[in-house]
Amino acid sequence: MKISITRLIIYIILAIFIIFYIIPMYIMVVTGMKSFAEVSLDTMWNLPFSLNFNSFNVAWVGNMKQGFRGLSGSFLNSVLLVIPATIISALFGSLNGYVLTKWRFYGSDLIFTMILFGMFIPYQSIIIPLVLTLQKLQVYGTIPGLILVHIIYGIPISTLIFRNYYITVPTEMVEASKIDGANFLSIYRWVIFPLSMPGFAVAMIWQFTSIWNDFLFGLIVTPNPASQPITVALNNLAGSYIVQWNVQIAGALITALPPILVYLFLGKFFLRGLLQGSLKG
Amino acid sequence: MQIKGDKWTPILFITPSIVAVGIFIYGFIGWTGFISFTKWNDVLPDYTLVEFENYRKLFANMRFQIDLNNTLVFTVIFVISCLVIGLLLAILIDQRIKGEGIFRNLFLLPMAVSFIVSGVIWRWLFNPGSIQMGNIGVNQLFEKVGLNFLICGWYTDPDIGIKAVAIAAIWQFSGYTMALYLAGLRGIPLELREAASIDGADQFQIFYHIILPFLRPITFGAIIILGHISLKIFDLIVAMTGSGPAFSCDVPAFFMYDTTFRGNHFAQGASIAIVLLLLVSLLIIPYLVSTFRKEA
Numbered sequence: 010m011k012i013s014i015t016r017l018i019i020y021i022i023l024a025i026f027i028i029f030y031i032i033p034m035y036i037m038v039v040t041g042m043k044s045f046a047e048v049s050l051d052t053m054w055n056l057p058f059s060l061n062f063n064s065f066n067v068a069w070v071g072n073m074k075q076g077f078r079g080l081s082g083s084f085l086n087s088v089l090l091v092i093p094a095t096i097i098s099a100l101f102g103s104l105n106g107y108v109l110t111k112w113r114f115y116g117s118d119l120i121f122t123m124i125l126f127g128m129f130i131p132y133q134s135i136i137i138p139l140v141l142t143l144q145k146l147q148v149y150g151t152i153p154g155l156i157l158v159h160i161i162y163g164i165p166i167s168t169l170i171f172r173n174y175y176i177t178v179p180t181e182m183v184e185a186s187k188i189d190g191a192n193f194l195s196i197y198r199w200v201i202f203p204l205s206m207p208g209f210a211v212a213m214i215w216q217f218t219s220i221w222n223d224f225l226f227g228l229i230v231t232p233n234p235a236s237q238p239i240t241v242a243l244n245n246l247a248g249s250y251i252v253q254w255n256v257q258i259a260g261a262l263i264t265a266l267p268p269i270l271v272y273l274f275l276g277k278f279f280l281r282g283l284l285q286g287s288l289k290g
Numbered sequence: 291m292q293i294k295g296d297k298w299t300p301i302l303f304i305t306p307s308i309v310a311v312g313i314f315i316y317g318f319i320g321w322t323g324f325i326s327f328t329k330w331n332d333v334l335p336d337y338t339l340v341e342f343e344n345y346r347k348l349f350a351n352m353r354f355q356i357d358l359n360n361t362l363v364f365t366v367i368f369v370i371s372c373l374v375i376g377l378l379l380a381i382l383i384d385q386r387i388k389g390e391g392i393f394r395n396l397f398l399l400p401m402a403v404s405f406i407v408s409g410v411i412w413r414w415l416f417n418p419g420s421i422q423m424g425n426i427g428v429n430q431l432f433e434k435v436g437l438n439f440l441i442c443g444w445y446t447d448p449d450i451g452i453k454a455v456a457i458a459a460i461w462q463f464s465g466y467t468m469a470l471y472l473a474g475l476r477g478i479p480l481e482l483r484e485a486a487s488i489d490g491a492d493q494f495q496i497f498y499h500i501i502l503p504f505l506r507p508i509t510f511g512a513i514i515i516l517g518h519i520s521l522k523i524f525d526l527i528v529a530m531t532g533s534g535p536a537f538s539c540d541v542p543a544f545f546m547y548d549t550t551f552r553g554n555h556f557a558q559g560a561s562i563a564i565v566l567l568l569l570v571s572l573l574i575i576p577y578l579v580s581t582f583r584k585e586a
Binding site for chain 1: 296297299300301303304306307308310311314315316317318319321322325375378379382383385387393395396397398399400401402403404405406407408410411412413414415417419423424426427428430431434461465466469470473518521522524525528529543546547550551556559560562563564566567570574575578579582
């Protein structure tokens, strides 16, 4: 009997936390599904009478009469941005990780630590020169410019993820190929790369999530609405007094959806990235 | 352990990354540092050197003093709450409960979402309403379940301000510490606990003398990660509150953005960025050095 009381307490505490965690998600889903007639701040906790997706529709296409943009354009911008940036930064991370674990040279540990430091800096400390440089390169305000930024500032984390992954690949395998006369690139192509899929999964999911969720770079590198990523567009939508709150909340759900889907379907890799981002392998 | 020969090809392949990091991180930090010593406090650049003038002005600025204080309050509340809630949830989930996966996934889900998304939602949840509207959001929920004493002005009350933002941040990150601790608990050898209980240790003694010391490196790592996130906090402030009444929600990262990109005071903004970088470095550099010295 004593055991079941302990169990009961455990479940009660967990239930209290569930409420805390679920409240924002509940409001997001419930509000998004109410009709404009039904939606009201007084009854924000009530369930909707019937399903209605108008809020999502308005958040997506905007409202020309009231003069605000929907999120559809910037959703597409984010897709166009996140795909190349994710793939390219994972490739860089893979090559760097391969060099830093299997071809270590004098000073390579110091270089790794110095690369890693870039992961922690507040980007405010590089953003003014970044803007000046992107203007010089004539990519300021463009999606390719933002892609470049995400690739470069993604190097530290993707290098860390692959380094931690390749450390678990036995060096003897590489040594054996070396004796067989294989060189740097052919070992990468035929030995390391085929083993790298779990590393790519972790790195790409991590990069996808953090690039999709990035706000600061998007805000400052792409000030023009036509090339803004979705987080910046959502912030504009939510900061506007003419946009109804249910539209703002629906917009938040649209913005959250891609990373949530990734999390739901590939949660295992997401978790692994999370643990690796903080602890060494 | 490295492979002999073919010495230059690997270096060639890692060079682009080294150059990129060298320029875009270290070079740019130096550049920002340089700007912070100039007179560039208008739209057009002015690179006349003024020594520490911008820093002197910064530390004399009341808004910046409030910001530093807010950062301290936010960091303490955020880091400690995430550690305590994370550990508690991990211990509970570790008790072989039913539906473990569901609990774990739910607690971790907020981590996947952008600060802008959570800021927008928490802004509405913590909206205190008005006399005409009555209570809305969380206050209305408290009213309904009879917890009226909890009703307050949240981020509109200068005495609460940044603490309301901290609650949203805790919502987002406590699942992360839960995951770290849970991984740590699962790594404790079962024999260790069994041996202790055979020796007559009770649950509390096992927790205090075996589990806690085992989790110490995780706690240390988590403090570093959460600490640097909280020093840099920006997105959540933008989406949820902005500076707040009497700068009660303001933080250095937001002040930097405001000063530089809205006020065009580039040199002043650069000085805030450098102070912020130094604060983060104080936390991160000892951690990086100790971690990789041990490994080498």
